[in-house]
Amino acid sequence: MSYEAVLRRRLAEQLAAGGHLRTRPWRDAVEAVSRHELLRGGFFDRIDGKGPTAWVPVMSHDPLWLERCYEDESLVTQVAGTIVPGDLRGEIMRAPTSSSTMPSLVVRMLEDLGVEDGQHVLEIGTGTGYSTALLCHRLGDGLVTTVEVDDGVSARAGAALGTCGLFPRRVVGDGLAGHMAHAPYDRVIATCGVVTLPYSWIEQTRPGGSVLATVGGWMYSSELARLTVHQDGTASGRFLGGGVSFMLARPQAPPPLGVLPDLSRGNERRTAIGADAVDGWDERFVAQLAAPRAQHVRLDRDGRTEHVLLDVEAGSWAVLWEDGSDGWAVRQGGPDRLWDDVEEHVSRWRADGSPPLERFEITVTPDRQSIAWPRRAE
Structure with a gap:
C-alpha cells in the first residue's frame, strides 16, 4: 500500500471515529479519492498577529504538504477573488474567497444528503472538486453536475478531477440559478452559504427530492437545512444543527460598509x-x-x-x-x-423556551422564504 493510500485510509478512520462517516459507500469514496491531487496548486496558511490576518502559501514541495492535505481542516486555496498560492511569495492580507472544506463537514453533508444509487445530483460550488470527486465515486460521473461561478476555480478543479480519472458534468455559471439544462435533479447540495435559498434550486428538483444548503445572514450565524420538495412546487424542512458555516455565495455577500452614518444622531x-x-x-x-x-x-x-x-x-x-x-x-x-x-x-x-435551531422549520415558495420556531402554547 502506498503512503498516500495509508493517508486516505487514516483520514477515513478518523472521520468514522468522529461520527461523520457513517456508511460503507461514502467510506469507500474517502479511501479512494486522492485529496492531494485536488490541492496540487497549494493552499494558504493563516498567520495570526496583532494586525489584520495574513496568509502565506504552502506549495507541494513543502515537506509537510502531503500530510496536511489529509488532515481534517479547511484549506484556503484562493484569496481576493483571483490570487492562488502559486501567484505569491510572502504574505498577503486579503479575505479568502475559495477553499477546500474540512473533510468531516464534506462527508457529513454527503451522508445527510441521503443520496441513493442512480440518483442525479446538482452540486453548487465546485471549489477544489473534493466533494465532486466523492460524489463521482459514489454515483458515477454521468450523474453529477457541478456548477462553479469562478471560471479559474472550475478549470483547476476540472484538470485535477481529470487527473483522478473523474469527469462530471462541469458548468461555469451562477450557482444560484442552478442548471436548468440538465434538470430535474434528485438531490441538490450547496457548498456555499446563502441568506435566501434560491427558488431555482427548488423548481429544478424532482418532487420528493431534497435540497441541502447552509442558510444564514450577515451576522454570520448559519445552519445546515435539509428541505424536501413537494408536488405543489414548495419545499420545507428543518435545520440539522451543528453550527455549519460556509463562505456566502458571492451575489449574496454583504456590501462594503463604506462611511458609517453619524451615530450621534437618532x-x-x-x-x-x-x-x-x-x-x-x-x-x-x-x-x-x-x-x-x-x-x-x-x-x-x-x-x-x-x-x-x-x-x-x-x-x-x-x-x-x-x-x-x-x-x-x-x-x-x-x-x-x-x-x-x-x-x-x-x-x-x-x-417560547429558546428552542434549539434544529427545531426551526424553513419553507420556500416561489415568492418567499420563511423560517419559524415552535411556539409555546398560551
Missing part, C-alpha cells in the same frame, strides 16, 4: 436586551431573522465599546453600549428601527 432609549444577546450562535441566528441584511461591527469610541448594526442598503442603523448601570442603551436611525425588531424577535424566542 432616537435613544434603554433596552431590555443588550448586544450580548447576539454573542451566542442561536441568539445571533434569531436576531438575523429580524434583521437579515444587517451587519454587526464593534467600535471603541469615547472610552467605551459600541456595537453597531448597520443595514447599508436600507440606511438603517442601531448603536448599543453598556450604560453603566448594569444595563444597555440603544440609539437608532434610518427608516427602520433595527434593534426594535431584534429585541422583539429574541424576546419572543426566549418566551
Whole structure:
C-alpha cells in the first residue's frame, strides 16, 4: 500500500471515529479519492498577529504538504477573488474567497444528503472538486453536475478531477440559478452559504427530492437545512444543527460598509436586551431573522465599546453600549428601527423556551422564504 493510500485510509478512520462517516459507500469514496491531487496548486496558511490576518502559501514541495492535505481542516486555496498560492511569495492580507472544506463537514453533508444509487445530483460550488470527486465515486460521473461561478476555480478543479480519472458534468455559471439544462435533479447540495435559498434550486428538483444548503445572514450565524420538495412546487424542512458555516455565495455577500452614518444622531432609549444577546450562535441566528441584511461591527469610541448594526442598503442603523448601570442603551436611525425588531424577535424566542435551531422549520415558495420556531402554547 502506498503512503498516500495509508493517508486516505487514516483520514477515513478518523472521520468514522468522529461520527461523520457513517456508511460503507461514502467510506469507500474517502479511501479512494486522492485529496492531494485536488490541492496540487497549494493552499494558504493563516498567520495570526496583532494586525489584520495574513496568509502565506504552502506549495507541494513543502515537506509537510502531503500530510496536511489529509488532515481534517479547511484549506484556503484562493484569496481576493483571483490570487492562488502559486501567484505569491510572502504574505498577503486579503479575505479568502475559495477553499477546500474540512473533510468531516464534506462527508457529513454527503451522508445527510441521503443520496441513493442512480440518483442525479446538482452540486453548487465546485471549489477544489473534493466533494465532486466523492460524489463521482459514489454515483458515477454521468450523474453529477457541478456548477462553479469562478471560471479559474472550475478549470483547476476540472484538470485535477481529470487527473483522478473523474469527469462530471462541469458548468461555469451562477450557482444560484442552478442548471436548468440538465434538470430535474434528485438531490441538490450547496457548498456555499446563502441568506435566501434560491427558488431555482427548488423548481429544478424532482418532487420528493431534497435540497441541502447552509442558510444564514450577515451576522454570520448559519445552519445546515435539509428541505424536501413537494408536488405543489414548495419545499420545507428543518435545520440539522451543528453550527455549519460556509463562505456566502458571492451575489449574496454583504456590501462594503463604506462611511458609517453619524451615530450621534437618532432616537435613544434603554433596552431590555443588550448586544450580548447576539454573542451566542442561536441568539445571533434569531436576531438575523429580524434583521437579515444587517451587519454587526464593534467600535471603541469615547472610552467605551459600541456595537453597531448597520443595514447599508436600507440606511438603517442601531448603536448599543453598556450604560453603566448594569444595563444597555440603544440609539437608532434610518427608516427602520433595527434593534426594535431584534429585541422583539429574541424576546419572543426566549418566551417560547429558546428552542434549539434544529427545531426551526424553513419553507420556500416561489415568492418567499420563511423560517419559524415552535411556539409555546398560551
